[in-house]
Amino acid sequence: MLNRQLAPESFMLKDLSLTKPAIKDLSNGVSVHIIQDDTNPVLKIDLLFEAGRVNDEKPGQSLICAKVMVEGTKSYPGSELQELLDHYGAHLDVTVDYDYTTVTLLCLKEHINPLLPVLKSAITEPLFEAQDFEKIKLQQLQKIRVNNQKNALIATKSLRKKLLNGTPYSQTLEEEHLTEISKKDIENYFDQFLTLKPAIIVAGDFDEDIFNYFEEHFGMLEFSKFADEYDNTLSPIIEEDLIKREGSVQASIRMGSVSIPRNHPDYFDLSITNEILGGYFGSRLMKNLREDKGFTYGIYSVLINYRHLDYHIIGADVKIDHVEDTVQEVYKEMEELKTNLVPEEEIKTIKNYMLGKIASSLDTVFHQSENYKVKLSEGADYLDYFEAYVNSIRNITAERILEISKKYFSEKYCVVKVA
Template sequence: MLDRTKAPETYEIDAITLQVAEVTNLSNGARLHVIKSETQPVIRLDFVFKAGKWFEEKTGESDLAVKMLQEGTLNHTAKQIADKVAFYGASFENNHGYDRTEFTLYCLSKYVQELLPLVLDVLQNPAFPEEEYNLLKQRTIQNVKVQRQKNSYLATHSFTKQLFGEEHPYVFGFDEGALKTLTKEDLQQFYRNRFLTQELEVFACGAIDTPMQRYLEHGIQQLQLQPSKASYITAQKKAAVYAADKSSLVYMEDSLQSSIRMGRRFPHIKDKDYLQLLVLNEIFGGYFGSRLMRNIREDKGYTYGISSVISTKEKDSMFYIGTDVNYAVTDSTIEEIVKEMRLLQQVAVPEDELQTVKNYMLGKFLNDLNTIFEQCDRYKKVVLHDLPLSHYNEFVTTVRTTTAPELMQLAQRYLQPDELYTAVAGRKS
């Protein structure tokens, strides 16, 4: 009989095993990655294009081009697309990013033959209807105007401009005025250059048997793809142009709050220090029990929430701290952030705190592998960032073996306050 007075045994995580996809190089130049699981009768298809902000010739064109693809094709109106997806209880959505753009279909596996032709029609035959383009452009301009009234948006925009330079594609957001000069022809040209290329990666996961896999291969290779074209952006434009002044203030006269962003560029995901920096970041501000939360939320009561993040892109990484506080304690909050950095540089992390963070990180990592979709996300990251298949085992090993002295050395190297950029949107006391 189960003795509920005793806690269950715990075990060390030595290694993990992720499903590795079966990869097929299709005749049109695309690659299909298939990860099979029969636990649920569902399937997810991710069509991943090198069509993010990195490849823009004009500000905002990648964002609008992506949205226009679902505004109608040569064979279906936008309403017909939405109605058919809804009829089968499916989901078809897009995700536009800095490096890539994804179109994702979720559906029951038995309906793939009804829905895949529709998805391929959207990707291959967009109509770019004039009326929908004008409405989309107006909505987007209005949305940007609304966002630019928010302190958090302005602080992040200002911070990334400091970090990368005015014209860098990794700058967050944009001025709505930049969209006014965009034309429908600009979006069509971006589509031709970036969505019809042989760099397409397709990830299929879920209840996929052999006939289904053959059907996917046959369908996807009907897309007419061309050799990829070089990125428009010059090497000089891609390079970070550091701001002379490490502090900036976007003054909001009537604001009672200030949004704070502090940080710097960080080692790339392939760098030897990257995995240990994940541990350091978790201790500093990466989870609810972090030092920043205990100090600035629990002890000082300056904010509802504060966090530090390592944001990884394909070409670069950045580390930043973000929070919103009453404007009167803006300077005090920044002082406390700096104080916590100094402590990590001068005092070794206690063993019990370090072990708690390690257990949290490994437990969360395992919990995030519960479904086949989550496992596919991990695999997709390995492919898109060109990482070794051993990456996640290296992550587990690094988390388990990282020591307090190593973290102190990393803090001394990467968390120097005078090397950080600080952007505030709002007011100071």
Template structure:
């Protein structure tokens, strides 16, 4: 999305320029050529980075070569795109039919009227199109090593596709993920960073796509610690699936997540960002209330049950990037 931060006294002057930028973008051949070269150099640089390579690798293993999330880019791919394709993509995908406007800060009726004046007309392709990208898996590479010459460290990405989840499941697994690796005092950080000293940092997170949610675990570390770290990750998954967490840890997690939610809606811009996220995922403010209610009532036994359901070792994909020589 595009964001505009502007003092209210300049809003009237800036708004028509901003609207024109969105509705009538100028695509200049010279600028496009420069951007293609920058893109090519950026891809070259990224392919020397272990974290980037492992991240792209795990997406390829999860979604396959023929899904946009799974494509492995090469520098020469930049040369395959022409300006007409960019224009067509812009016209098709950036239109009034899939556009929403979120306004926060010093807003009055005059502000709303001005926005309506410049954005009331249709722009772009107004036909509603369905996403053609199906969530298919076309790879059997559950574990893969990506060799990067001269790399001084290795990076690990582990992931499991959880499929399409309900709001209730998203909330439950979000709580479980926080316990696993979602904050500084998580199981993974305590074991692998603080006790074992294998890495300076390790974390887990959920990526919520339109048709699935993926749990990912990632860390950068010395190559000699790759195998021991993967072993300890699976150990922590097994512990959560077989042993209830203590009441002390559960209370810590509840307080931490509650604080994070409150912090995320503290202030007009944060409030706007939350609404943007809710609307884009077809949710409303009740989702936040659901989170608080679930935090209040979830038990250690329920968390163990959720972990037992999703932490199946054979379902996880692993991507390792580094220099094995």
């Protein structure tokens, strides 16, 4: 009989089973990156465009453009587009982040031929109807108004403005920005940036017939080339800022510093060290501020990487009486990592946790395609990246964690407190 008083035996993950993507080019030079898996007859198609919020002339341009693109096209106007997608049980979406725009189609393999024209229509002939434009703008305005009442989002936006000062990454969308955007602005954004040559990433049950469908629908399209004109200078404002809000019963804290990109030689080891500090539920910050002191329900520490800059952020919502104490305890935990070696048992725990976390983030073909998309956008080799990451986790030592902590946790942090 199973003894439930004994925990299951743990073991170190040995190898990752990653599908090596195949790459085939269409007649027009567009690359199709294929992650094959015939387990289920489903396909996920991502068209990745090298443009995002950093390319906005007016904040909000790219976001509104993305939302309106799938409201209707010349070939599938109005509700006809959504009715067709519903008929085939498919999903079409456009997402935009600071560096990239992704147009995604998710569907059954058997429906790919009638749905590829829909995907093509979305990226070549969106209608941008006035009523759709106004509807999306109103939705986003309402969202901003709700978010601007939340201490956590106020703190995050304030930190971005200070820490990422001098770059478009510091921009946060506000009501006045949306009121200034016209339908012509989003049409101009589309004409300038959504006509760039995309990369196509396909995950799922892909075969030669489907590639021929891609050639038929996308192989003859003409795309422009991307001219990267990013010339902004990061000028972080490192200071402590207290934003008082009447009636607050809980405070939000954000602490940030400029960090390093994923291709930096120290990145993997810094990522591991950051997990120990505040990257998972058993981290030092969680044990100190949640379990021991009861200041917060949760605190996180994360490395954020963009195309042109990178930063480290620590965030928590805390009891309003313990704002200053929380900031001091964060610095105290950083100092501890810079001063004393991490015990071997703690290192073993973080190794097992991080290897399991990587494995779970790659456990389906769609998860693998998401990770592949990120690596492709960064110009990194997908397989080599994860092999090197796993190797770093397996081999990191207490001495190396101490070295990394001294190197990267010694900076003065920008601190924003909203209470």
